[in-house]
Amino acid sequence: MKAAVRYHYCSPDGLTLREVPIPAIRSDEVLVKVKATTVNRSDCGVLTGKPYAIRLFAGLFKPRKPITGTDFSGIVVACGEQVDQFQVGDLVYGFLDIGLATHAEYVAVPVSKAILKKPEHITFEQAAASLEGAHYAYYFLDKIPLQAGDSVLINGGTGAIGNAALQFLKHKQVRVVVTCEAPFVDYLYKQGADYVIDYTREDFTQFDEQFDAVFDAVGKSSFGKCKRLLKPIGLYVSSELGPYWQNPFLALAAPLMPGKKVRFPLPFSINKSMEFINELIEKKAFTPLIDRNYLLEDISEAFNYVMSGQKKGNVIIRFE
Numbered sequence: 001m002k003a004a005v006r007y008h009y010c011s012p013d014g015l016t017l018r019e020v021p022i023p024a025i026r027s028d029e030v031l032v033k034v035k036a037t038t039v040n041r042s043d044c045g046v047l048t049g050k051p052y053a054i055r056l057f058a059g060l061f062k063p064r065k066p067i068t069g070t071d072f073s074g075i076v077v078a079c080g081e082q083v084d085q086f087q088v089g090d091l092v093y094g095f096l097d098i099g100l101a102t103h104a105e106y107v108a109v110p111v112s113k114a115i116l117k118k119p120e121h122i123t124f125e126q127a128a129a130s131l132e133g134a135h136y137a138y139y140f141l142d143k144i145p146l147q148a149g150d151s152v153l154i155n156g157g158t159g160a161i162g163n164a165a166l167q168f169l170k171h172k173q174v175r176v177v178v179t180c181e182a183p184f185v186d187y188l189y190k191q192g193a194d195y196v197i198d199y200t201r202e203d204f205t206q207f208d209e210q211f212d213a214v215f216d217a218v219g220k221s222s223f224g225k226c227k228r229l230l231k232p233i234g235l236y237v238s239s240e241l242g243p244y245w246q247n248p249f250l251a252l253a254a255p256l257m258p259g260k261k262v263r264f265p266l267p268f269s270i271n272k273s274m275e276f277i278n279e280l281i282e283k284k285a286f287t288p289l290i291d292r293n294y295l296l297e298d299i300s301e302a303f304n305y306v307m308s309g310q311k312k313g314n315v316i317i318r319f320e
């Protein structure tokens with residue numbers, strides 16, 4: 001089969017397309033013929049080994065899996081003898097943030113990991129695009145107790161995480177103010193945003209409203225700058241560590257701080273977030289934002305685009 005391969009942590013240009021054997025499956029695995037996958041921010045971490053903490057999971061000195069790729073959608077073509085929840089012909093999708101070798105024509109997936117049957121009404125491309133950003137949106141928002149009528153400001157409504165967060169919050173009937181560049185303002189209103197700030201014209205930290213939470217989905221702000229946007233017991237959550245890596249420390253100190261606080265959620269079960277994502281897709285309450293698509297042959301180009309920080313939602317790798 002064709003696969004995107006590298007044997008050391010490297011930049012996108014170190015990735016090459018090779019002919020490699022189709023993986024043999026263990027008794028608890030299914031073999032999936034991949035129909036679509038994405039290049040996402042987790043893939044960039046697994047490709048480059050940066051931030052270095054990722055090497056604790058993806059391989060200390062070199063990548064454990066030479067093939068890149070964390071998500072997939074496709075068709076089950078073989079099942080291990082212990083597998084009873086899937087059968088040949090099932091249409092499935094799944095994700096593993098530390099690397100699953102999905103940038104390939106076939107992938108072996110343990111059924112104990114996050115793999116589900118694909119909802120019928122979405123395409124393979126939409127299924128693959130529904131995973132990484134939405135998983136992180138779910139787990140960042142999970143630590144903010146919110147009810148219908150509460151309000152959240154999201155910084156970065158066209159990122160994979162921010163765009164999924166917008167849809168999840170609107171499903172909960174939360175008021176959402178969100179930032180993006182001018183060409184996407186109407187799109188975010190159509191997705192249900194209550195107010196959209198064009199961040200190239202207006203500094204969102206100066207917006208005249210106080211929120212139950214501020215979620216910086218692109219990690220470009222700080223608690224200090226966003227404090228004035230928070231209600232007296234409002235929460236600040238960011239997808240990044242912060243300019244001085246302060247967010248985890250501020251979150252640890254939160255129980256000692258009165259009033260406004262930082263939360264820094266740690267990753268948890270992907271099975272749990274996938275169940276939620278699947279439920280919202282079934283209810284037609286979540287549709288991923290899809291940007292460009294590339295052939296597997298052009299995967300280095302796709303990685304370079306994603307690493308530019310310009311992608312809108314999700315970048316698809318399709319198979320001919």
Ligand SMILES: NC(=O)c1ccc[n+]([C@@H]2O[C@H](COP(=O)([O-])OP(=O)(O)OC[C@H]3O[C@@H](n4cnc5c(N)ncnc54)[C@H](OP(=O)(O)O)[C@@H]3O)[C@@H](O)[C@H]2O)c1
Binds near residue numbers: 161314
């Ligand atoms: N902590 C974790 O576990 C974890 C996991 C995954 C990802 N992350 C991090 O989370 C961040 C978001 O990931 P993602 O995949 O959602 O990102 P992404 O899709 O690559 O986000 C890029 C988008 O953000 C927009 N953007 C860039 N700068 C902006 C700004 N200053 N204000 C508003 N929008 C801005 C860009 O729009 P324009 O091009 O129009 O500016 C683009 O559409 C990344 O920094 C990533 O490293 C953290």
